[in-house]
Amino acid sequence: MTETAAAVPNDVMERLAAAIDANFEQQVAFLQQLVQFRSLRGEEAPVQDWLAGEFEARGYMVDRFNLADVDLMRHPKAAPMDGIALDGSKQVVATLDSEGKGRSLILQGHIDVVPEGPPDLWNDPPYEAIVRDGWMIGRGAQDMKAGVSAMIFALDAIKAAGFVPDGRVHLETVTEEESTGNGALSTLMRGYTADACLIPEPTGHTLTRAQVGAIWFRLRVRGTPVHVAYAETGTNAILSAMHLIRAFQEHTKEINTRATSNAWFAKVKDPIKFNVGIIKGGDWASSTPAWCDLDCRLGVLPGETPAQAMAGIEQCLAKAQAADSFLSENPVELVWSGFQADPAVCEPGSAAEAALAEVHARVFEQPLDVRLSTAVNDTRYYTVDYGIPALCYGPYGIGPHAFDERVDLDSVRKTTLSIAMFVAQWCGLRKA
């Protein structure tokens, strides 16, 4: 294992590029199939089974396991699963080990997608993976099935060009990235580590330098239902929920005031987002609603911990309740419903980043830009908990979590080359 490695020769790069181009029609078809799986949370098993078959067909050693197999909840960083069965959440790790002397690498991507929302608000069907004008359109096309296709086809290109990586490579597809991160965590608990990790989230060819953490929580507000004729004698849980939303908006402002002196996010306007993502309440238009549930997400600043953020959420809630005569007598139930994600920093100066910067500059003919992310990604377990340099870097697309989500196919092609080159640079290649 060496900390520096000679540049990948130009002719190797050309062979990799040619292999990717030759195979690109097949890669697009593969990505279409991947997008056509509606792999919502809890429904990822079919796509994982299909991917495991794809990896086996390539001759990789494939380990299929689920979150129960690693006894997930024993890990202090395991996040609550909120009704999702541990044994139904399947992970796939394919290993390509040439027993060479090069550095080892994890290429990891998540295959869970967020709900598509009302299909009538899409201009194209969300799971048909339509290709038009150089884009592929669909839920998950960008976030992050394009990246998954890139890491798989990068290895295919290396093989097609007549090489094998000179270090062990784990190719991993995980669940739970959009809700807890438990999928990524489980691969580490299963024992899969390496000298570096690359996660091709759709960063638009930038490297994520720092990212916030995130907490998910649910507020279960109760009311006193009465006939609307006597509305003043009851308490409307929906209006109480509005009171709490306003309280959390104020709380978020306070955190963003602190953010102005944060080491990483000082120059980002309001990097901490509070989101009420789901609301459900009441049963009848003419009854004051007896209940209202809010599903919320709040970011965590680098330098602060999930535990601190959760304490802040508890304090905000307590203060908002104390200010309301009904809520002070009828406390809201606070449920930790998913993410308890650390913020993370990709510390500058790693050999992995240097390798990526070098190959990126060659592929894109411009220097590697970095970005600050106001969302989480799975690299945090590697950097924060396992001391493994982890790079979040992937293709360009539009509309993560939005309608008409799409990925730029030319960017997918270049990202595939960039990843193939990164494997070559980091692990080294040798003739097959």
Next chain:
Amino acid sequence: MTETAAAVPNDVMERLAAAIDANFEQQVAFLQQLVQFRSLRGEEAPVQDWLAGEFEARGYMVDRFNLADVDLMRHPKAAPMDGIALDGSKQVVATLDSEGKGRSLILQGHIDVVPEGPPDLWNDPPYEAIVRDGWMIGRGAQDMKAGVSAMIFALDAIKAAGFVPDGRVHLETVTEEESTGNGALSTLMRGYTADACLIPEPTGHTLTRAQVGAIWFRLRVRGTPVHVAYAETGTNAILSAMHLIRAFQEHTKEINTRATSNAWFAKVKDPIKFNVGIIKGGDWASSTPAWCDLDCRLGVLPGETPAQAMAGIEQCLAKAQAADSFLSENPVELVWSGFQADPAVCEPGSAAEAALAEVHARVFEQPLDVRLSTAVNDTRYYTVDYGIPALCYGPYGIGPHAFDERVDLDSVRKTTLSIAMFVAQWCGLRKA
């Protein structure tokens, strides 16, 4: 048919009271069965079938029909059904016609109930009709199955006491009272009219002098979903919905300012209630919600019309949208989702009211009080549209639309006598 009638003799009252007492255990058991039917909107057919059987067993002529049978939607006062099938909404009219010379009467009650809400918030199961300490507990026990039992057992007592009403009586059980009123309307469209109507809603032995109208509407708010990381580039439909709720709260204040000079409601504080009864929005905690639906109810002052109220709702919405840069470009869908109910006044001085006042005073040994109702009931079609005096008067209970709804069984017993006496006073009795 006479406008005044001699008082019902004391011995007749005693015989009616004795018959009601003798049969009261059976009446309570009947009411329990009635409450045990979970007759939510759209699910009323089983209880209507059972009631029709009960009426047939009593020898009444029974007409069973549904809302499609009367071609409901041709009536200008028919309210939108919002996904409930017309032909599944069954009505039952039982007729007891001795071909006597007395005045005719409609006794009508609704058997639809509003949803019970989360069962864990009830102290007793909502559909077991538990009897304890003189109360029967359950959804619909008060509103208004107790009244339905009272009108049925009032006629049973008349028969048990050896009499028949001297005028035609229609005993009607209807659906849709809690959502549109279309059940009651359909009986009138079917041709059932009479010289008076009594609806034993749970008024606590008061007569409803005036009642507000009501409009149901749904606001379908759209947003632009994005990953929460870019929350500022999307628009959160839940926050937009909060903006609209505030606008309708202001709108309601304006109506209640007008109410201070209303002929009937001037002395009632805030008689017009705005209720957000149901809210649903968003699909994912970490996506800005793309949609939020609000189901709302707004009262209508006597002297104003549903059409005016609906125009006011449209204006309020237009103004709220104009004040919001996103909503002004992405208008909310406004759906009329149920009630378009007239306000109504039970004009003082009717012979029907005089008859009720007389028998009430004898049964309860106190004068008949009147009340102003900030909710709607089915009498409005009789008084407003068909010129039939209609009395809303029934038993005492607690918690309509609330948890632990209950009815006072001693009140049910007295109300049954009061209704039997009203039939005697209004229609006259003759020996069977």
